[in-house]
Amino acid sequence: MFKKKENYIEKVLDICLDRVLIEGESIEDCIADYPEYSDELKSLLDVSIKTQNAVSSVEARPDFKARLKYILESEMNQANTPKLSSFKWKFQWVPVALSLCIVLLLSGGGTVAAASNSMPDNPLYNVKLASEKAQLFFTFGDEAKANLYSEFVTERVNEIVVMASANNIKAVDKSSEIMQNQLNMIDVISQEKQLATQTPPEGGSVLAITTVTETTWIGSEEINSSDKHTTSTQTTDTVRPAFTTVTITVVKGGEEYQVENEQFVRTPPEYVTNTSNQLLIDTLYNDILILYGAAASNSGLFLESILQAIEVLENSYYVALGNVQ
Amino acid sequence: MQEEQSLVHQAQKCNQEAFAKLYEQNFDKIYRYISLKVGNNTEAEDMTQQVFIKALQSISSYKWKDVPFSAWLFRIAHNHVIDYYRKQSRQSTAPLYDYMAIDNCSTEKAIEDKEDIEKLLIASKKLTPAQQEVISLRFAGELPIAEVARIMGKTQGAVKALQHSAIVALRKLMMVEKNV
Numbered sequence: 001m002f003k004k005k006e007n008y009i010e011k012v013l014d015i016c017l018d019r020v021l022i023e024g025e026s027i028e029d030c031i032a033d034y035p036e037y038s039d040e041l042k043s044l045l046d047v048s049i050k051t052q053n054a055v056s057s058v059e060a061r062p063d064f065k066a067r068l069k070y071i072l073e074s075e076m077n078q079a080n081t082p083k084l085s086s087f088k089w090k091f092q093w094v095p096v097a098l099s100l101c102i103v104l105l106l107s108g109g110g111t112v113a114a115a116s117n118s119m120p121d122n123p124l125y126n127v128k129l130a131s132e133k134a135q136l137f138f139t140f141g142d143e144a145k146a147n148l149y150s151e152f153v154t155e156r157v158n159e160i161v162v163m164a165s166a167n168n169i170k171a172v173d174k175s176s177e178i179m180q181n182q183l184n185m186i187d188v189i190s191q192e193k194q195l196a197t198q199t200p201p202e203g204g205s206v207l208a209i210t211t212v213t214e215t216t217w218i219g220s221e222e223i224n225s226s227d228k229h230t231t232s233t234q235t236t237d238t239v240r241p242a243f244t245t246v247t248i249t250v251v252k253g254g255e256e257y258q259v260e261n262e263q264f265v266r267t268p269p270e271y272v273t274n275t276s277n278q279l280l281i282d283t284l285y286n287d288i289l290i291l292y293g294a295a296a297s298n299s300g301l302f303l304e305s306i307l308q309a310i311e312v313l314e315n316s317y318y319v320a321l322g323n324v325q
Numbered sequence: 326m327q328e329e330q331s332l333v334h335q336a337q338k339c340n341q342e343a344f345a346k347l348y349e350q351n352f353d354k355i356y357r358y359i360s361l362k363v364g365n366n367t368e369a370e371d372m373t374q375q376v377f378i379k380a381l382q383s384i385s386s387y388k389w390k391d392v393p394f395s396a397w398l399f400r401i402a403h404n405h406v407i408d409y410y411r412k413q414s415r416q417s418t419a420p421l422y423d424y425m426a427i428d429n430c431s432t433e434k435a436i437e438d439k440e441d442i443e444k445l446l447i448a449s450k451k452l453t454p455a456q457q458e459v460i461s462l463r464f465a466g467e468l469p470i471a472e473v474a475r476i477m478g479k480t481q482g483a484v485k486a487l488q489h490s491a492i493v494a495l496r497k498l499m500m501v502e503k504n505v
Contacts, residue, residue, distance in 0.1 A: 007486075009489065010482075010485040010486050010489040011485060013485075013488070013492070014470055014485045014488060014489075018469070018470075021464075021467075022467070043496060044489075044493065044496065047492055047495050047496040047499065048464075048492055050445075050499070051445060051460065051464050051495060052464050054442045054444070054445040055361065055445070055464045055465045056357075057442060058356075058357045058360050058361070058465070059353065059356075060352070060356045060369075060370065060373070061366075061370075065352055065356075068348075068352075068373065068374050068377060069345065069348060071374070071378070072344065072345075072377055072378070072381055073341055075378065075381055076339055076341045076344060076381065
């Protein structure tokens with residue numbers, strides 16, 4: 001038995017608040033259990049529901065919520081010690097690993113970890129991008145690579161959210177451009193099966209890269225074709241969206257094969273097996289991978305970068321073949 | 326509750342996904358609580374960020390006591406709000422509802438929501454600090470009375486009394502607003 005009316009209504013109000021606001025009961029159901037205070041209870045619960053509704057409509061800006069989540073995840077990343085033991089070392093990756101170690105030593109041990117949280121307006125951002133490329137290099141299989149690209153795209157989205165909230169349009173553009181390239185890479189991987197029929201036979205060495213052609217398409221029309229080595233003909237029998245391809249012709253097993261840019265870049269080790277200078281070749285392929293990742297897929301820089309890398313690669317082939325002989 | 330305990334346990338082991346889930350489950354409540362207390366979006370965002378960073382830094386020492394994880398977060402938020410008012414003896418300059426922009430495309434409900442929040446904020450400023458705290462923890466934080474009492478360092482009976490007097494005062498104040 002409650003001694004005071006006020007005490008009683010405080011307790012009953014609290015009970016009804018739980019029943020109505022938390023358990024979802026109607027006001028009428030609750031006040032039916034306390035008929036002696038029904039009018040007062042109804043009036044207080046009406047105010048409570050209005051208050052609850054008003055409070056519930058207070059919402060944070062979505063970009064703030066996303067940015068804070070990103071900050072917290074970054075903090076956790078820093079707290080987690082990187083685990084390098086999971087790498088499955090292969091002899092052929094030793095030069096790349098050594099290069100990575102040198103970069104780490106030169107840049108200081110914590111640089112890469114610190115860079116992992118950097119934004120496009122931070123000087124360490126390039127280290128972050130280089131670290132992503134290194135991760136790609138050590139990731140094998142199309143599906144695994146596509147998943148990694150997908151993670152990087154998520155990271156770009158976070159960067160865009162943070163930079164947009166800081167009104168840093170230049171940095172937003174930078175992240176957007178990189179994200180677009182990474183989305184393109186996912187597309188490239190998804191097209192892998194369609195290109196598989198063009199893959200040269202396994203085994204044997206690539207003897208030469210004879211032509212490199214850049215072709216720009218809009219719809220089914222070829223609007224521009226520039227051959228960097230020798231003339232090459234492109235047909236326009238398939239309908240394609242506007243994009244630029246780089247077609248590389250390689251000689252292998254006494255026959256020529258035309259390989260489009262993405263396939264050449266993505267599956268290079270198949271073309272260079274059985275050479276005595278495998279380590280050098282692998283390193284050069286890594287250069288191509290990095291160039292590919294760094295250059296915009298539709299710019300002249302892309303083709304120039306690839307060409308430079310291929311030129312070095314061709315020379316190395318000759319050196320490698322010379323060593324064999 | 327068991328699921329939440331498991332999440333907390335994983336988050337204590339630096340499991341990013343687990344902490345992210347705890348964040349998603351509690352962000353809105355913490356933000357609303359702080360917003361009501363400081364009445365200013367910029368300050369609310371800053372303080373919400375501080376609360377979650379503090380939680381992340383301290384979660385390894387958190388001990389599970391069969392109460393909602395949010396109670397711990399609200400205690401951190403409560404302390405930050407107290408610090409905020411200690412350090413800054415000023416009231417909010419940019420009202421919360423300024424950010425709820427109303428334009429030609431806003432729905433009728435959005436306009437009503439904005440009006441309700443305006444009324445609530447105006448009315449809640451006339452409550453005592455203790456009444457404001459109960460309303461914030463109970464309605465924004467959705468905490469049970471026992472947790473509100475623990476956070477405020479009061480008995481449950483005292484909190485029930487404060488809750489009642491706060492709602493009675495709000496009823497009176499909102500009626501006055503309506504009639505103005």
